Amino acid sequence: MTSTSGSNFYESQSITKPPFFNGDNYPYWKNRMMLFIKSNYYQVWDVVKDGPFIPMKREGDRLIPKMSSYTSAKEVWDTLETTYEGTNDVKETKIGLLNLSYENFKMEPDENVTKMFDRFSFILNGLKGLGEVIPGDKLV
Template identity: 60%
Template sequence: MHILLCTTGPEEHSKVFSCDNTKEFWHKLEVVHEGTNEVNETKIGLLNLNYENFKMDLNEDIKTVFNRFSIIVNELKGFGDVIPEDKLVRKLIYSLPESWDSKKTTIIEAKNFKEFKLDELIGSLLTHELMSNP
């Protein structure tokens, strides 16, 4: 237990100092850093809600949209909720606003979603954005 105490910083030290054994100590550190199962389930639920409701804002560029999307997807992946790439591609396409309808239609008609990669989609959307806003 002394070794564990030596590895904690001042903020953590005050939270675990009163523990009587290493199991209690470890459990307290686990709860402080990772949360309880209930907290994790709530985080996953909120991330899934953010994923389901994800939409591109009208004044956003593709890089910003992709960064926001990636954060949600990577956090879900960190909790073990891995979304297949074809679903990510579909979700990102359908999250585009009406002003992108012609590009969405072109991509949907021209590509097989099972083979279309997220990087390819981002490249295509970035090219379209550059060509639309010279």
């Protein structure tokens, strides 16, 4: 599974730098960002989810025009969730479609194991990003 820029979603990243979001595959980025914040700055995660914190603004960031009027990390996070996940109704529809893809998942005739695993990971990351985690025993 690759992004439109050609880089691999699963390539390694620095543990000291947050994952970069280029506007593609929000569920995957969201999971990585939550893990990054929780593993490096666990107390900051509470601030991101509950506020208040004034975000730093860097020139040249793609989302700065959209986010520049916000005064807290919580506002930025909530806006990213709504922008890339949608409202609760949209989330429920996406969850339903991803669950259907999961339940009907099978290897396609023209795909190798790596492509199949990437497609399966995309479904699972999408579900996890929307708050729908499939228990380990059901994954088997």
